[in-house]
Amino acid sequence: MASSSSSGLTFKLHPLVIVNISDHYTRVKSQLSLPPSLTSTSSAATSNNNNNNSNGGENNQNPPPRVYGCVIGVQRGRTVEIFNSFELIYDPSTRSLDRSFLEKKQELYKKVFPHFYVLGWYSTGSDAQESDMHFHKALMDINESPLYVLLNPAINPAQKDLPVTIYESELHVIDGVPQLIFVRSSYTIETVEAERISVDHVAHLKPSGGSAATQLAAQLTGIHSAIKMLNSRIRVLHQYLVGMQKGDIPCESSLLRQVSSLLRRLPAIESEKFQDDFLMEYNDTLLITYLAMFTNCSSTMNELVDKFNTTYDRHSRRGGRTAFI
Amino acid sequence: MDSAIAQKTWELENNILAVEAPNPSSDFIFYYDEVAQAMSLKAKPWGNDPHFFKRVKISALALLKMVIHARSGGTIEVMGLMQGKTGGDAIIVMDAFALPVEGTETRVNAQADAYEYMVDYSQTNKQAGRLENVVGWYHSHPGYGCWLSGIDVSTQMLNQQFQEPFLAVVIDPTRTVSAGKVDIGAFRTYPEGYKPTDDPISEYQTIPLNKIEDFGVHCKQYYALNITYFKSSLDCHLLDLLWNKYWVNTLSSSPLLGNGDYVAGQLSDLGISFLCT
Numbered sequence: 001m002a003s004s005s006s007s008g009l010t011f012k013l014h015p016l017v018i019v020n021i022s023d024h025y026t027r028v029k030s031q032l033s034l035p036p037s038l039t040s041t042s043s044a045a046t047s048n049n050n051n052n053n054s055n056g057g058e059n060n061q062n063p064p065p066r067v068y069g070c071v072i073g074v075q076r077g078r079t080v081e082i083f084n085s086f087e088l089i090y091d092p093s094t095r096s097l098d099r100s101f102l103e104k105k106q107e108l109y110k111k112v113f114p115h116f117y118v119l120g121w122y123s124t125g126s127d128a129q130e131s132d133m134h135f136h137k138a139l140m141d142i143n144e145s146p147l148y149v150l151l152n153p154a155i156n157p158a159q160k161d162l163p164v165t166i167y168e169s170e171l172h173v174i175d176g177v178p179q180l181i182f183v184r185s186s187y188t189i190e191t192v193e194a195e196r197i198s199v200d201h202v203a204h205l206k207p208s209g210g211s212a213a214t215q216l217a218a219q220l221t222g223i224h225s226a227i228k229m230l231n232s233r234i235r236v237l238h239q240y241l242v243g244m245q246k247g248d249i250p251c252e253s254s255l256l257r258q259v260s261s262l263l264r265r266l267p268a269i270e271s272e273k274f275q276d277d278f279l280m281e282y283n284d285t286l287l288i289t290y291l292a293m294f295t296n297c298s299s300t301m302n303e304l305v306d307k308f309n310t311t312y313d314r315h316s317r318r319g320g321r322t323a324f325i
Numbered sequence: 326m327d328s329a330i331a332q333k334t335w336e337l338e339n340n341i342l343a344v345e346a347p348n349p350s351s352d353f354i355f356y357y358d359e360v361a362q363a364m365s366l367k368a369k370p371w372g373n374d375p376h377f378f379k380r381v382k383i384s385a386l387a388l389l390k391m392v393i394h395a396r397s398g399g400t401i402e403v404m405g406l407m408q409g410k411t412g413g414d415a416i417i418v419m420d421a422f423a424l425p426v427e428g429t430e431t432r433v434n435a436q437a438d439a440y441e442y443m444v445d446y447s448q449t450n451k452q453a454g455r456l457e458n459v460v461g462w463y464h465s466h467p468g469y470g471c472w473l474s475g476i477d478v479s480t481q482m483l484n485q486q487f488q489e490p491f492l493a494v495v496i497d498p499t500r501t502v503s504a505g506k507v508d509i510g511a512f513r514t515y516p517e518g519y520k521p522t523d524d525p526i527s528e529y530q531t532i533p534l535n536k537i538e539d540f541g542v543h544c545k546q547y548y549a550l551n552i553t554y555f556k557s558s559l560d561c562h563l564l565d566l567l568w569n570k571y572w573v574n575t576l577s578s579s580p581l582l583g584n585g586d587y588v589a590g591q592l593s594d595l596g597i598s599f600l601c602t
Binding site for chain 1: 355356357384385386388389390392393395396420422423424425442445446449450452453454455456498501502505506507554556557558559560562563564565566567568569570571572573574575576578588592595
């Protein structure tokens with residue numbers, strides 16, 4: 001069912017959407033299974049089992065619930081940027097979508113975010129299913145080609161990639177019958193600066209309100225690990241290219257073209273205009289640091305002078321210096 | 326991996342208390358116990374002690390939403406409400422939503438306009454499965470720090486009379502972006518005439534001259550609460566994987582370019598204060 005998309009749209013996903021969906025899912029799941037502290041002692045064992053088993057989704061009593069919701073964002077030309085999302089009420093057994101609820105929510109969100117439009121819908125699960133097409137078609141009267149964002153809530157520690165996939169719908173002719181099927185699309189993660197900082201903050205959960213030194217250390221660690229990532233990726237590329245040169249790995253011309261275009265972009269930093277701007281910024285920062293140091297020094301001096309005056313004050317005591325007790 | 330070892334060494338050297346790694350069984354903070362909440366609302370243990378609430382726990386989602394909303398306002402103050410519950414001496418904030426009012430410091434009753442929105446939103450949320458009640462409000466102070474202004478103090482005192490338990494949160498998105506750490510503060514006011522017995526020393530923050538008077542007059546009428554954050558196990562997992570994608574943004578972000586006018590404003594403020602002394 002899922003082949004690669006051919007619509008040519010680029011998708012940008014904001015981390016807020018991912019956290020939103022995950023929160024919705026966690027909420028619904030925890031409301032369904034009572035926490036162990038609240039159940040009576042006799043059923044504590046079974047609810048403990050519930051909590052432990054629902055991790056893998058393989059639970060006899062209740063499979064993890066599917067949650068449904070709507071994603072909103074902006075579409076500019078060929079770029080689709082998904083900013084936010086909200087929950088929807090959908091009954092999978094009767095396949096009915098609560099329309100009035102959707103409209104109400106849309107209205108509310110329009111008041112606060114007037115630029116965002118409904119771009120599609122989201123759900124949780126491991127794979128796109130046939131039944132999802134009904135929901136998809138229901139949304140088609142709001143947006144002619146809605147997106148389907150699927151999050152896989154199973155926590156798999158070996159996984160390296162985000163368990164989020166974006167599907168589009170395309171009309172394909174199968175067995176002579178034109179049918180809508182889901183096709184996978186690729187996406188990139190896009191962040192606003194503030195978003196990145198708060199995601200970073202929460203992701204690493206360093207103790208908040210620490211002294212300035214720990215905050216600085218935290219930020220530097222972040223940059224350090226980012227540089228380490230870059231370094232490791234470049235190393236992998238380098239090894240790959242060396243392997244290709246030796247002949248161990250078959251030559252792949254598309255990859256070589258990409259690498260050469262990347263390398264050709266590097267000299268952009270060497271231009272004179274860049275150096276001028278860079279040095280100007282650098283000087284500005286140094287000046288400000290110098291100024292801050294000055295202010296600090298002058299305030300310390302001020303304090304010192306005040307203390308000196310208080311200890312050696314000649315007018316209030318009977319003349320001369322007093323012993324420093 | 327080297328980075329993991331480096332992080333562990335750093336954590337050890339700085340005595341970082343490891344926050345217990347969330348596992349599925351500890352996700353029960355997300356469970357809303359209606360009966361227990363109703364009982365605690367009736368008992369009102371905060372009625373007698375103005376210093377009752379000492380801590381705030383903010384969920385990852387709420388923090389993200391509040392910071393993004395605050396930043397999207399630019400230099401205009403924005404505000405919104407927070408939903409959550411109480412847990413002992415802590416207020417737990419699960420979610421936040423924006424209100425369609427752009428506040429200026431002179432509007433005392435900004436919430437009167439937004440009541441309809443609030444009621445509608447809370448109703449739809451309850452239908453969709455978010456059962457928590459409104460437990461506070463947040464607003465932004467772009468560029469001038471996290472504290473409560475005179476208007477904020479009177480609004481919060483009113484809230485604490487009629488809508489207990491209620492919390493005030495202030496976010497500074499400009500300082501967040503320029504410092505690289507989230508600038509946020511959570512406050513509760515003392516009732517009229519109450520003198521706090523101990524004087525907690527709060528972290529120093531520079532406040533521009535045109536606001537310093539407002540800050541000084543009211544700074545004894547409220548106290549700051551300690552903020553911690555929490556996230557679910559799924560959030561943990563997803564955020565770890567997200568890091569693989571956005572390390573590029575970490576490297577490419579430049580706080581200097583984004584905040585030129587803020588820095589210039591701070592410098593001119595510094596110049597004026599030099600002249601005054």
